[in-house]
Amino acid sequence: MNFSRKIPVGISQCAMGDAVRFNGGHKHSKVCTELLGQCFDYVPLCPEVAIGMGVPRKPIHLLVEKDGAPVDAVRVIGVDDASVDVTAPLRDYADSVVPELQKVRGYIFMQNSPSCGLRGVRRYLANGHGIDSEGVGVFARRLQQQFPHLPMEEVGRLNNNELRENFLTRVFAYDAWFRYVESGDTGDAVAQDADNNVDISGADKRPGISGRPLSFLARVIEFYTAYKYLLMAHHQDKTRALGKVLADAKSMSEAELAFEVRGRIMDILSRPASRKDKTNALMHSAGHLSEFLDKREKAELKELIEDYRVGHKPLSAVLTLLRHYLPRSPHSFIHSQVLLAAEPAELGLCDFN
Ligand code: SF4
Incomplete structure (x- = not known):
């Protein structure tokens, strides 16, 4: 890769x-x-x-x-x-x-x-x-x-596949946060912000995770939205609590909000995602697509998720099928889900002898 x-x-x-x-x-x-x-x-x-x-x-x-x-x-x-x-x-x-x-x-x-x-x-x-x-x-x-x-x-703990996957997930999320929320720079835009300063003034709009220019608060909410199902796969209660924090975000200063949300996201991701919680997040994702599937396709997807839940199929098999159906949905929410993006195993970063 x-x-x-x-x-x-x-x-x-x-x-x-x-x-x-x-x-x-x-x-x-x-x-x-x-x-x-x-x-x-x-x-x-x-x-x-x-x-x-x-x-x-x-x-x-x-x-x-x-x-x-x-x-x-x-x-x-x-x-x-x-x-x-x-x-x-x-x-x-x-x-x-x-x-x-x-x-x-x-x-x-x-x-x-x-x-x-x-x-x-x-x-x-x-x-x-x-x-x-x-x-x-x-x-x-x-x-x-x-x-x-x-x-x-x-170093030693990274020999364990699950711990390595969890570390990669956290690093990818932390990196994405600074690219799309706090600094707002994305690739080529780095040169405009050579010191990588955090701009939380909200005065100037910068590209969020979708690439659209957004205010600071809008970038935070967009980031949370894109990570929602991945966060749920790690800790459902804490993800809901984070949603409540964002609902009251207007009473917080931007600096407080940046620290609070970043901290909560990294805390949630530090808990390894269980197969049960991942299954739940996959079911939610499938629910967004069901209106665009026929009866046979729905049954096939449901069976595949069940096979994953009991350990008979890898996560990548479910993700591949969900991604196959994704273009049928016009809704940006499900298209934005990081959960459905390439996971560390699919990037060839989990199996190593
Ligand atoms: S653990 Fe390695 S890097 Fe750290 S102080 Fe010892 S030799 Fe240096």
């Missing part, structure tokens, strides 16, 4: 195959470079090398004072020499790369690292005893705080 436009994504540099680890080695991930590299344009960073620790270097780990300490109550110290404390340099480095990372639409971190680990990093007491695995790498944690809605995942 050739992607005409690659999405900028940050990544722990050792996952790219660069020998930057403390022991002089790397942790090359073929899933990241060979598979996801087809659609991601990577920004590789190694915070420990960047702060001058060198390669090879003495190992470091997370230190806490007691069991159950809050995630930010950690220090990153030398395993063999507790006087080595790189907590502040790692946090400062994360702050320093924020401008460079404004353009990324996802971040892939190396697991189990006191700098880059996103979850479950081992924490130690001053006596060297491991106390729990509740830590988050200090660099990763700082970037979580700086970019609270940025899709993030660990």
Whole structure:
């Protein structure tokens, strides 16, 4: 599959195959470079090398004072020499790369690292005893705080097909949000907004997801509408709650609305879509087309969705048939549904050995 436009994504540099680890080695991930590299344009960073620790270097780990300490109550110290404390340099480095990372639409971190680990990093007491695995790498944690809605995942978890599909879905949505809602730029229009500044003034109309010039609020609503069935496939209650937020959107400032809606969309998508909820969203989609189908076609579509629900047919089979019937409908709502667009599996991004 050739992607005409690659999405900028940050990544722990050792996952790219660069020998930057403390022991002089790397942790090359073929899933990241060979598979996801087809659609991601990577920004590789190694915070420990960047702060001058060198390669090879003495190992470091997370230190806490007691069991159950809050995630930010950690220090990153030398395993063999507790006087080595790189907590502040790692946090400062994360702050320093924020401008460079404004353009990324996802971040892939190396697991189990006191700098880059996103979850479950081992924490130690001053006596060297491991106390729990509740830590988050200090660099990763700082970037979580700086970019609270940025899709993030660990290298190892991307070997799992479902987790990889979910990460791709979130990255594609986050990228689309900044292309069509907050910045409003689409491809060629980037040059007009070289700093990628967020224009939420609403004063000037920009192209939304449909390509039509729209005000900021109209772009938000159009985006939500296009994502509605995909969001429903991930979390129906939260999708309905987001719809209510949008109904009251006029009482919110544009900045508040941008933060609120972006956050809710990324939260909903972070929950993997279940087959049951996807089936429900497919049924809704089929309902929009039923008036344009004859009896046999309706029955065939219904049977195919049921086959998908029980695991006998892949999602792509249902999507293919829905897309086949799509031109019969004159209604823009169903044509705009991202759920019916190419899913990661159809882009060849899910099966990898
Ligand atoms: S995990 Fe992070 S700090 Fe460690 S080698 Fe990889 S990129 Fe560098």
